[in-house]
Amino acid sequence: MTTSSRDEKLVLGIESTAHTFGVGIASSAGRILANVNYVYAPKAGGIHPREAAQHHGRVAARALKETFEKAGVRPKDIDGVAFSMGPGMGPCLRVGATVARAIALKLGKPLIGVNHSVAHIEIGRLMTGCRDPVILYVAGGNTMIAGYIDGRYRVFGETLDIAAGNCLDVFGIKAGIGPMPAPEEYARRGEKFHPLPYRVKGMDVSFSGLLTAALKLIGSIKLEDLCLSITETVYSMLTETLERALAYTEKKEILLVGGLARSRRLREMIEEMARLHGARVYCAPPEYAGDNGAMIAWTGVLQLIAGQTLSIEESRVKPRFRMDEAEARWRELGL
C-alpha cells in the first residue's frame, strides 16, 4: 500500500495505439506506481490492425488487474482516467478508448485524452529531468523533430514518407536477418560504405527512396557493408535535421524518445553533434522509450492539473492526431 498524501493526484493511463496494450498509474508527485505492458507480436510480417485490436481486447482485463495490484491502489483512489487518443491504428485506439470510458463512467472520474507523441516527450522529460529540449522522436511508425513553442509542441521536421524505424525494420526482414536491432549489429562488421539516396529537405527527411535502393542491392554487395551503409545514412539524416532544429531554436537540450532511441550508433552520432553546439543529450530509459502505459498516465496527470479533460462525447479517437494539434497548457504552468 502506498502512502500518498491527499493532495497527490493519481491517474490511470491506457496505451493502445499500435502493438502495445499498456496500463500505468502515475502520481502528481512524478512517481510511476505501475507500468504493465502487453505487446502483440505477429508471427510474420507487420502489425495487422484488427488482429492487434483483438489481442488488446484479450489482455485488457488482465493488464488492468495487474496494474492496480502492482501500484497497491484501489480503483476508487484514482483521480482521472487517461487514454491515448491518437495518432495510431483506429481499431487499436478504440479498444483503449472504450476501456477508459467504461472505467471513467463507472468511477465517476474525469476522462483525459492524451496525444501519444506528446506522451513520449513528457515521460522522457520526467525520467531525464531535461527542461526544454529539442526532441527527436524515432520509432517504427514515427519520425519527427519537435520542440515546445508558444503553448504547443511544434513539429520542426518529419518524414515525408516512411518512418526511420520502419525503413530499417523492413530492410532487415527482407534481407533475412530480421528487424532492428539486427541491421545495426550487422553494420558493426561492415567495412565498405556504399552511397545511398540521402534526402534531407530543410528539416524534413525522406526514406522510401533509400529503402528501395538498399533492397535492390541485397545479394550484390556484402550484407554487412549494406547494413553499414543503410544505418549510417538513416542516422546521418536524422542527426543533420536535428542539428538544424537545434541551431534554429537555440535550445541547449536534446531528448531522444521512441524505440529507435535505443540505437547505440544513433546516440553516439547525436552526442558528437551535440558537442559541436554545447548541447546535452538525454535519452528516455529503455523501459519508457517504447510505447507504454505509464507515459499516458503521466501525461494524464499533467493534463488533469492543467484542466485538459474531456466529456464522453468529445472522446472519439483521432488516428491522425498531430502533435501540434494538442495543447500543452501545463508547460505554461512551469510543469
Next chain:
Amino acid sequence: MLGEKIEVIRIGAEAVVSRLEWNGLKMVSKHRVPKPYRFPELDKWVRDRRTLHEARVIMSLRRLGIPCPAILMLDRSEATLYLQLIEGVELKRILDSLPAEELERLAYELGRIIGRMHAGGVAHGDLTTSNIMLDKSRNIYLIDFGLSAITDDPEELAVDIHLLDRSLESVHHKVRASFMRSFLRGYAAAAGMSFLQKLVEKVKEIRSRGRYVEERRKRH
C-alpha cells in the same frame, strides 16, 4: 583556403560564410564544414553534392536574369563556393526604417524577381528577409540557395511566399500588409495573374496545415 580570410560573416547549421580578399578582389567563401558525426565517405559525398547543387541553381538563376551573387570559383575538394561579395545590408536590417514609397518600390521589385524565378522553375526554399540583400544603390540580390530546388511543384514555390510572409509577420509586422500588397502586384506582373492565384491558394492551404509556422520564425 584561397586568399586571406578577413572575417566570418555567418555560421549556419551546415556552412560557414566568410568575407575575404584575393589580389584586391573582395569575395565571400561559403564552406560546407565537415560533420564529424557522419561516416567520412558519406560526409564528403553529401557536402560535395550540395555544393554542386547550389552552384547549379545559381547558374539557372543567371540564365533567368535573377540577381544573385556571381560564382567566382568552386572548390569541390573543400566543398567551398567562392562568390561575389554583395556590399550592402540584409533587407531585414533596414525594412522597418524605410519610407513608405521606397518600401513599396522594393516590395514590388522583389515580387517581380520572385515571380520571374518561380515561372522559371526555381524555388528558393528559405526566402526570409535575412536572405535578401540590398547593395548601396538599393538593388536587390537573393542569397543562400542551400535549400533551393529546381521544381515546378506549386507547393514548393508557394512555400517561398509563405516563408516571406511569415518572416514579415514575425519581425516587421507593421509593414507586412503594404509590403505584401506591393510584392504580389510585382509578382503578378512577372508571372501572370493566374499563376499567382494558383500559388495564393496553395499558400492558404499550407497555412491551414499549420506547418512551417512557428518553427521558421525562430530564426530571426
